[in-house]
Amino acid sequence: GAVVSQHPSRVICKSGTSVKIECRSLDFQATTMFWYRQFPKQSLMLMATSNEGSKATYEQGVEKDKFLINHASLTLSTLTVTSAHPEDSSFYICSAREPPQGTSGYEQYFGPGTRLTVT
Amino acid sequence: AQSVTQPDIHITVSEGASLELRCNYSYGATPYLFWYVQSPGQGLQLLLKYFSGDTLVQGIKGFEAEFKRSQSSFNLRKPSVHWSDAAEYFCAVVPSGTYKYIFGTGTRLKVLA
Numbered sequence: 001g002a003v004v005s006q007h008p009s010r011v012i013c014k015s016g017t018s019v020k021i022e023c024r025s026l027d028f029q030a031t032t033m034f035w036y037r038q039f040p041k042q043s044l045m046l047m048a049t050s051n052e053g054s055k056a057t058y059e060q061g062v063e064k065d066k067f068l069i070n071h072a073s074l075t076l077s078t079l080t081v082t083s084a085h086p087e088d089s090s091f092y093i094c095s096a097r098e099p100p101q102g103t104s105g106y107e108q109y110f111g112p113g114t115r116l117t118v119t
Numbered sequence: 120a121q122s123v124t125q126p127d128i129h130i131t132v133s134e135g136a137s138l139e140l141r142c143n144y145s146y147g148a149t150p151y152l153f154w155y156v157q158s159p160g161q162g163l164q165l166l167l168k169y170f171s172g173d174t175l176v177q178g179i180k181g182f183e184a185e186f187k188r189s190q191s192s193f194n195l196r197k198p199s200v201h202w203s204d205a206a207e208y209f210c211a212v213v214p215s216g217t218y219k220y221i222f223g224t225g226t227r228l229k230v231l232a
Contacts (some may be wrong), residue, residue, distance in 0.1 A: 006162075032218070043209065043222045044163075093162055097218065103170040106151050106213050108220060112162040 003027055004096050006111035013084055013118055021079045021114045023094030029074035030096035034108060035067070038091040050077050084118040091115055121146050123212045125223035132200050133231045140195040140226050142210030151213040152193040153220070154184055158206045166208075169193060180204070205230045 003026040013019045023033055032051050036044040048064075050056040050071035058064045066088075068080040077096075081088050095108035124143045132138055144150060151170050155163040167178025174186040184195045193210060210223040 004162075034220075041227075043224045044220075046219060049219070091160075095163075095220075100218075103151065106170070106218055107153070107165070107168060110155075110163040113160070115160065 002098075002109040004030075004094065004109045004111040006092075006094055006114050008114060009112060010115045011117070013116070015085055015118055016083055018080055018082045019084055019116060021081075021092055021094075021116070023077045023079070023096070023111055025075045025096045025109070028096075028098050028109075030077075031074065031099045032097050033071055033077040034095045034097075035069060035077075035079050036093045036095070038093060038113075040091075044093060047079075081116065084116070086118045089116055089118045121214065121221070123210055123221050123223040125208075125210055125226050127226045128224070129227050129229065131229040131231060134202050135199050138195075138197045138200045138204070138228070140208050140210075140228070142193045142195065142223055144191050144193070144210075144212045144221075146191075146212065146214045148215035149186075149188060150215055152184075152186060153211040153213075154178065154182070154193070154195045155209045155211060156180075156206045157209065157225075163209065166195070200228075200230055202230045202232060204228060 005024045007022045035047045038044050047062045048056045048058045050069045052071050052074050056069035071077040093113045095110045097108050153168045154166040166182045167176045169176050169186050176184050208226045211220045
């Protein structure tokens with residue numbers, strides 16, 4: 001149980017275009033999803049937290065107009081990188097958590113990640 | 120400042136040797152604690168977690184971790200490393216009163232044949 005998928009796994013786009021990454025919880029309802037960015041050989045950096053049906057909360061320094069997050073349902077969140085530039089190239093990982101119930105709501109389930117390359 | 124520290128950026132061990140990866144945190148109240156492993160180009164796989172209770176936690180793949188409150192540590196151990204254990208290991212902490220993960224900087228494990 002508790003499987004999270006991401007699509008696509010890899011994407012190459014041209015500079016100036018937009019790209020959308022999907023994150024799905026396959027076998028549970030995720031009230032909260034998280035988007036992380038990971039640079040090569042570095043740790044995960046939280047970009048934003050999205051709650052179903054409400055606006056995402058962005059971490060300090062993350063441009064919300066560049067990284068649009070939508071959490072339209074309890075099983076799907078999307079990250080759209082708008083007007084992508086080469087410096088946006090990175091590994092993007094999403095995670096999801098179940099509704100808080102005891103300690104279960106504190107564990108995050110991670111997707112396999114999406115490698116974005118902007119040329 | 121509140122932080123999660125993994126002091127060892129790189130560790131190299133021989134196959135069959137024992138392993139200990141260190142994780143220290145600086146939060147007042149005991150947080151929830153996790154260890155994840157990441158293979159190149161992959162997502163994170165949970166090895167084990169600690170919420171409360173027995174301070175020695177057993178995980179998957181033969182890993183265990185011990186929570187030591189007095190040292191604010193949650194070190195990961197394995198008695199005999201396999202070549203397939205080569206990967207990046209992340210300690211993550213959920214501070215009391217929040218639900219966000221704070222990740223350590225990671226430890227890259229290399230296993231010599």
